[in-house]
Amino acid sequence: MRRSWLFRLWRNRSGAAGLILIVLFLAAALAGALGLTPYPPNEQHAKDRMQPPSRQYIFGTDEFGRDVYSRLIRGATNSLSIAFVSVALASVIGSTLGTLAGYFGGRVDNTIMRIMDLFFAFPAILLALAIIAALGPGFRNTILAISVVYMPIFARVARGPVLTVRATEYVTAARCVGARDGRILGRHVLPNIAPPLIVQVSLALSWAILTEAGLSFLGLGIQPPEPSWGSMLSEARSLLELAPWLAIFPGLAIMFCVLGFNLLGDGLRDVLDPRMRGA
């Protein structure tokens, strides 16, 4: 019996661990979006500044008396929505370009892939910084920077398998019965190149979370007072010895979220791409 890939993912050790972590973070992000936090994330409690973790504030409060736990939840909303939107943009545009390049070959291939190659000539974070430098910091520009940087990777990941699939007999057969390019791409090519793309999506999400946090840490991502894990960490630096909890919890949040997507990616690769198993 052929079991669904979700079931097989669940049976995979990395996959299951990744799934659990990501579901937890998605739940937190949803709660943050719906305003289901113990306190409003930007509410200042003047009397309770820099409180260590307690029963009232389980992760403590910051220098303005804002509840760290509530801010982390709201930070999950911000980080995950940036990550998902930018990876969605990068994967759709990037894999479309890569698919077209691989499918049509020749001059189309050359033009698209040479341009994509140029983006690989930059250390990723540097290109993101340059884009932010020009457009200015903020939610939307962070999304734009991350998606531009990751788009060429999707183009590359999509193109390879398309070359293989294009040469298969079922594609030739489809063409013989008169199927148009659009139909061949949608019905025959796309389903067969999906596995490596799905794995890449998971890894891209982990990278997007790290990059967003890094940009916000540098003050170039999400702008205050709106919380982001990266900017919370950066704010914590001046109070490091007085309130270490401010630096510890946002870092843990970033680490476990990135770990979750990495594990999920490893699990997906094991399940969807048997050749890579154990690599």
Place this chain on the structure above:
Amino acid sequence: MRHFIIQRLAALVPTLLGVSVIVFLVIHLIPGDTITAMIGTQYKLTEAQAASLRAYFGLDKPLWEQYLRWILAAVRGDLGYSVRSGQSVMSEILRSFPVTLELALFSMVIALTLGLPIGILSAVRRDTPVDLFGRLFALVGLALPNFWLGTLIILVLSVVFGIMPNSGDYVSFTEAPLKNLSQLFFPAITLGFAFTASIMRTTRSAMLEVLRQDYVRTARGKGVHERNVIVTHSLRNALIPLITIIGVEFGYLLGGAVIVENVFALPGIGRLIINGIDQRDYAVVQGTVLFVAVCFVMINLLVDIIYAYSDPRIRYE
């Protein structure tokens, strides 16, 4: 081999041109008027003042002419002047780059000394507690953001040991080698941590792959000492994929240094870029990004060549 190198060098020209076009266009994405963006909105300029500034920076010319002027000067090593400090961008880069380069090299040394042995051990003792520890280390290492690790290191050093690793002025290696190395030690660990993890991971999977090969079985079968099997027969072949990783990741170390330098207040390229962004000093940002991208391309070329040297199969593709 010579043919291969010439071919790669020739391919370098269009790549570098393309890179420069991207850098130029990205910086010219600035919405609205560049002069207003540089000066900020707190100063009101008359239209005549703005126009003369625009003429001074050549911003009144068409885009392609601005690009040509910029790239022709850049080829001669002139990246323009910083609007803030008044110094040439090239001299600022040449002052900061050694810091970044040393930091990246130092992290690479740390990553190799830790990552290689752990990776080999993990592969040789597969599925033992040693391997489990190694894999766990790799997972955590790849997920740990370097700016958090840096912050934690500062926290531990200052609270537990009462030292501030980023206090005091930076001294260069030629001025005071020991002081310089001690200043860079913790930043290098911070920057090299994820690199260690990925070297460990690559070493492990490359070793596992090689250990499955027939020639390893042959070597064992004819009674070669296990240490020899691992060092001469396996490791040498496993090193080939490692060269790629080392090259690619070295480029990322240059990028990662941007953040780590800001955590530890080191006066490298990363600080230069971030200060440039904060102060809207576009000549600095543009010049520095171009400089780092050119280094990155050169490193990749070097890796390709080393790769071709170490594996003759590649040259004939």
